[in-house]
Amino acid sequence: MTWFARRARDVLLVRAIVLALAGSLAPRCLADTIILTNGDHVTGLIQGVEPGKVIIATDYAGQVKIDWPRIAKLTADEPMTIELDDRTRLYGDVTGDASTIRIRALDGSLTNFVEVARVEAIFRGEMPHDKLTLSGRINVGASQTSGNTQTSTAHLDAELVARKGQDRYTVGTLFNHATSEGVKTASNARLYAKYDRFFTKKWYATVDATLEHDPFADIELRATGGVGIGYQALQSARTNLALESGVSYVYTNHYQQPTESYPALRLAVRFDYFLIPDHLQFFNASEVYVGTGESQPSFARTRTGLRAPLWGNFLASLEYSVNWNSHPPPGFVTTDRMLLLALGYHW
Numbered sequence: 001m002t003w004f005a006r007r008a009r010d011v012l013l014v015r016a017i018v019l020a021l022a023g024s025l026a027p028r029c030l031a032d033t034i035i036l037t038n039g040d041h042v043t044g045l046i047q048g049v050e051p052g053k054v055i056i057a058t059d060y061a062g063q064v065k066i067d068w069p070r071i072a073k074l075t076a077d078e079p080m081t082i083e084l085d086d087r088t089r090l091y092g093d094v095t096g097d098a099s100t101i102r103i104r105a106l107d108g109s110l111t112n113f114v115e116v117a118r119v120e121a122i123f124r125g126e127m128p129h130d131k132l133t134l135s136g137r138i139n140v141g142a143s144q145t146s147g148n149t150q151t152s153t154a155h156l157d158a159e160l161v162a163r164k165g166q167d168r169y170t171v172g173t174l175f176n177h178a179t180s181e182g183v184k185t186a187s188n189a190r191l192y193a194k195y196d197r198f199f200t201k202k203w204y205a206t207v208d209a210t211l212e213h214d215p216f217a218d219i220e221l222r223a224t225g226g227v228g229i230g231y232q233a234l235q236s237a238r239t240n241l242a243l244e245s246g247v248s249y250v251y252t253n254h255y256q257q258p259t260e261s262y263p264a265l266r267l268a269v270r271f272d273y274f275l276i277p278d279h280l281q282f283f284n285a286s287e288v289y290v291g292t293g294e295s296q297p298s299f300a301r302t303r304t305g306l307r308a309p310l311w312g313n314f315l316a317s318l319e320y321s322v323n324w325n326s327h328p329p330p331g332f333v334t335t336d337r338m339l340l341l342a343l344g345y346h347w
Helices: 003-025
Strands: 032-036 041-050 053-058 062-067 071-075 080-084 089-096 100-104 111-115 119-124 133-145 151-164 167-180 183-198 203-214 219-235 239-254 260-276 280-291 299-309 314-325 335-346
Touching (some): 032 053, 041 062
Antiparallel strands (some): 071 089, 080 119, 133 335, 167 183, 183 203, 260 280, 314 335
16 A cells, blocks of 8 residues: 555545544534325424314414324424423423324333323423423613603613413513603502412412502502412413402502401413414403492503513513503592503513
């Protein structure tokens, strides 16, 4: 073998070793695969399910929702957790088709076969019932004018939801402040907390409490606390609807009027719906406290609006809020309204 031949052989050998090492050290790109009944392949990361559909995020078409009947074969590239309609969770390697999902334990000891109709949720990785999950949002709005008109406004609202198994915890706050020509024209704040205990997939018991301060409505402190029952009527990536009813005790310390305290019936609804999937969401959160006596006031709070994702986890919201009191103190009106444009972040 000539010197040139030996050199060429050595170069090829070195290149082969380098390529082999690079391939072994390079991170493995995860890609779940869905094969459709027409033979098309969709690759990406399975994000979850909603009624009748699988949601998969692709790097070439964004989030894609595929009807279950159109799936000939589904293969997850990493272990996943499948939640069933009875809240059972199964973890393992996942494959499936239009009718059945197969979850094979990582040690190969057991394979569960479940009907697609029973699949309520899909989580990437292991998601046991006792694992704490967090979600929330924070919105900020502000404006400032100068010149012939001197005004300023500031708004903040935030909410955090923690879920662990059958327990759900919610805390939130809301603050508004406004001045005109150096004179305060609005200043109110509210803090709320709620605990929900699910005893079926949709039904839950709830305990709630609120603290409110609004001098412009003659409220130095309004506190409520109560218990009730809730029903999670709808819950999917596109639509959420929860209804609640219960009894509360209301305590209101006024600036000008005598202190009030009385039992009340509480009714609440929370509704979110994507008018344009992933692009424009309608939302409404309302609650009404109905006084049980003729002289005991009823009051209501409602927030309605639109949210539009911007980039990443940032979003913009347009909100119209209404606070209503059936028996305002003399000199005060029954209804306060506010239109707000805010920038927010959610997780």
